[in-house]
Amino acid sequence: MALTVLPHAVNRYYLLLVETVIIFGVVAPGLNILAGYTGLISVAQAGIFAAGAYSVAILTTEVGLSFWPAALVGISLGAAIGLILGIPAMRLGHFYFALVTLGFALVIKDWLLEWAGLTGSFSGIVRIPKADVLGYRFTALDDHYLILAVGALALFFTHDFTRTRWGRSFLLVRDSEVVAQALGVSPFRTKLLSFLIGSVFAAAAGTVYPYVTQGSTRSCSPWRSRCSS
């Protein structure tokens, strides 16, 4: 509740701070599902977050899509990365998984720099059009509510997650893959699903991030204490 009236109470700087916290607060539950429930440690979320952010930034400026389809593309891209990276990485066991995801985060950084025509390299992308609904163009205040809504959705999906069928199977796989297999729960599919969920959360958080920075710059991640360069 306090967060909804916040824009009227504090100045822009603190608002940005709060919005950044909310956005990383969307990545974190995804990571919690991964590391906390399934027991997988992934460092790739920074890269997937960047994929979401750059999708929105590029599709709205270069292609001229509006925010909603661009965000959908960004989230799908995040999910696709989760699958493509997850399938080989998941076969390798927990420790290699962490390593491969670290490699992915490094590789994404190289690519974003390399594709300067699309990503603007170090300077990033500026003047990203605001989201709109039926011709109504969002203001900075609406951006705040958009970000809040994404945060609320993330909380909605993850609260009580351990009581759901998926949640329970994740915990089971973490505690013992053998028992999970004996009970008919495929560890591979369960881990892949949890990585997929984690990726979607990260990408979704990424899609609204350009509205905080007003110019999608290279990925900042919850794993790193500052924007990496």
Place this chain on the structure above:
Amino acid sequence: MRIEDIVQLILSGLVTGAVYTIIGLGYNVVYSATNVFNMAQGELLMLGMMTGVLFFVTLSWPVLVAVALVMLFVGAVSVLGDQLSVRPVARSATSLTWILSTIAFALIIRNVAVLIWGSEPLPFRQILPVEPIRFLGLRLAPQGLLVIVSAIHGKALVALAQDREAAELRGIDFRRMSTLAFLIGGAIAGFGGFILAPLTLPSVAVGELYTFKGFIACAIGGLGNNKGTVFGGFALGVIELFGAQIVGNNYRTTAAIAVLIAILLIKPTGLFGQRALRQV
């Protein structure tokens, strides 16, 4: 491409690969004693570079004094990492929390280093003459040769430490073994950073990349296997450079991760690794 160019490229790849080997050996010595991979290994190498700048360039102390101090200091930081990021979480054998905690320690090292040295690359003084050794139309900087030789001899050093651990296994307590392993692992990384520094521009930003590449060296050869790590490191350096020739220099890391995934999918225990039983 002429044959000399190819051989020249292999030589350059071996120099890069030697650095990966040195980091990989640091991983191994810690791993064989504690079953933990110290994800701060690359940052320790960076710290070796930066303290090298301090002792050797800024204070311009003699090279042997500087290198000894660098190894001692980085070794001490590594032991601190053991105390702060490994001991407290290593209570249960199956837990992988140390991945996160050692990454966290790596971040602390990097951020403190940024505070001290800033994020701009710093100049380094040459240790050996810069005039390249010429042989059959090939060129190799003496410093590059030093790095390669160190990587190969580093294996012997690590093996010595590991043998001693094995010998003392029955009498000595785990904590002292672990401290010794972290000390040696850190000293190796510091030494690697110091001798690498004249070949590149020392910068606080390089750590993460070396953490990853050094680890690939281990993973290619089989975790904890020194012979495999030496092979893996050199192979990675050469493959990466050829990959960069084909797809462009900025895709070196991409080439490296592709090689890693391919090898692990074919042989999950690494090329030199022994078959492992799956733990239940």
